[in-house]
Amino acid sequence: MTPPRPVWREPLAHTRADFPLLERTIDGHPIVYLDSASTAPKPRCVIDAITRVLSGHTANVHRGVHTLADEITGEYEAARLRIATFLNASPAEIVFTRNATEGVNLVAHGLGLKADDEVVLPALEHHSNFLPWRVHARAVPVGLSEDGYPLYDDVGEALSNRTRLLALAHVSNTAGVVAPIESWIATAHSRGLPVLVDASQSASHVPIDVRALDCDFLVFSGHKLLGPSGIGVLYGKRELLERLALYQTGGGMVRYHGNERFEVHDVPLRFEAGTPNIEGAIGLAAAVSYLDRLGMDTVSTHSHALGKHLIEGLRTVPGARVVAGSAPVERRIALVTFVLDASGLAPESVARLLCDRHQILVSGGYHCAHILHHRLNLEGTVRVSASVFNTHDEVERVVSALREIVG
């Protein structure tokens, strides 16, 4: 007798209608979008917010003296306030950047690190939270278990009197597991060290309260959070932001410029040289509002449920090995990377096959985490990553497709 099919709760299935991209077809079949860790589809409200700015509100911010300039400056700063509220921060602590990468680079540059200073981080960090530290100082990776789960508890052993900062992803873009950032922050603060959190993968999956976490810096990109590309956020405690060296100079960040000297604006504007991505910031605020309306607790519960379903499903696929498979399942979000033990099936081939045969869109490759893959002796992995609109039925589809591929 066949066991009854589980009945999955789909608390966010109604959101599918909000995403025009989900109407796309490939070869006549609707797509299954499971690549949100790479970049997420945009809900209609984000598209509308951007379109509204471009069609009816085009003017520059912080410069103009006409009605449209006043309007757009108000909207731009309202976007900053909206995003600050999302993180439980103050608007003065929110710097608009191009993306998370620029946020990390801004901090790495601004701290005035020396070549023999050390930054401690997990070995599986994304290039964006690894290379800036290698360029400005010395990156000291904390080890990995055999399956790629970071040995977070070993952080103390990695610290030295040269350590200047700890940097880690809230959720790794390969492991898909919520990191124990609270314990890293406590460890760091007990030694007077700041912590930078990369929330690129977590911000659209779990609630974030920067005050409760007491993190010093936090970055994320808009495009993974249902917002537009080319906009990101750097949160920093105000006193720390004020101590950072200038990153870029130019228009918009200067209060006075005379023959002898110049005076820069207070934070955050001093870090926003040049005309900013105005419609991007407003679009990102719309995305944040959208997530707030859904309720981040609901979003988080759904993400954990999909993550658990993915892991359990992959366990039924012959030859599937999950990166960080030993991590506690309750700490997982809806993001899993894995390999299939089949030497004729490279991860890129599996990803392409899922698209061509099943219209399921996932990532295949190194996911900007070469060090992790080198340490695990893997030539890439397949990554399945969901968002609010994905359903358990879609998780079943990808698992079934993988079972069909490997038999």
Add this chain to the structure above:
Amino acid sequence: MPETIHSRCTAALEGALSSVPFYRGWRESDPGPSQSASERLKALPILFKKDLRANVPFGFMHESYDGRAGLMSGEIELVATSGTAADRVSIIWHQPWWDRSENEAARLHPALARAFGCRHREAVLTSPLCAGKLCHVGRVPMEERIVSDLLFLNQAFDPTAWDAREVRRMVDELNRFRPEVIEGDPAYLAILARACLLDELPVHQPACIVLTYEFPSCVHYRQILRLFPGVPVVSSYGSTETGHVFTRCEAGRFHQNTATCHVEIQPVRASRGDVGVGRILVTTLDNPWFALLRFDVGDLARLHHGPPCECGRTEGLTVEAIEGRVRDLTFDLQGRAVTVKDLDDALSVAEGVVNYQVEQSGPRQYSIRYVADAEAARATAEVLHEAMRTVYGAEADITERSVSALSPEQSGKFRLARTTFDWDSEELFK
């Protein structure tokens, strides 16, 4: 009974129809064994890339073959094509079949036959995307770019970005490695040749050069022949999906590689172009891992009519020329298709041109961007203008622009001609 191309073709057809899942629906179109294999194939539908996309990995595999075990063991691989003629597709790659296809195709030209008749060193110059896995981009030591007897020379996506140091590095490696064969994308090899000629760099002369990966333009040939005078330059036509299909013989015609494929040329509709030209449909032979029947590669060829080729080869099809990709067709003022070969022949009169790209933006609007030797640039514009008028019509609206470089597309391939508007390629063959 000895095997013939016809008996092998029949075996491939009947094997595919009886035991390859995708072709089950094609059985009713088969007129049966009372007809020749060629006639039976002609009665079948055409296989397109979208069919491959929807049915890999096992849809084209004989049922008696265990694809999953093959993929697990690595006997076969799932690989993606470069996406030259259309979107990228995944295919099943069986290395021994590919090697056989390459070796048999080499027998169709004496210089290639000599080189491939024994172990030989080969240097490959193409996009790093085309050279299998993308592992030679950046600064990879020469030792790591040598796989068995193959040296992969190029490390850059865009060969127009090669600087003097990069050119010298490749020349040094050629001079040290001393390959018997250089296999190259003609556009890439032409850029290297021009740089070497300008800097008067002495370059190792191989036993032969194989041009493949894309359509070899006259302007590319000219530069390659200048750098390698007296070296046989052989054009080889094939694709990742079909293996090696045609080899150009010493008399200048292309002969079918009957060992691993059967070929049909489906002519262009008379009202839309030259009926001597048609699209290339390939049936693969003896590859039960990936059996293709009447696969539309996306390229065009001109059939040879008349007496047998002077080289003496009579087996299989003989074609006068590979005419370029279907998607690179442009249209004259009467709306008739102009192949890349038509265009290239006409533009070859401009001696100073080293690369070009023609773009058609409307029924009468054409532009050409070209790279030319500096001293020839102005005169070249007039020559090109006239050449384009002869191809498209006296009333064509033509603009010319001299540029310093033309870069390849995302696939790493150069595109000699294109339209900026969509058109229905199937309508050309109805």
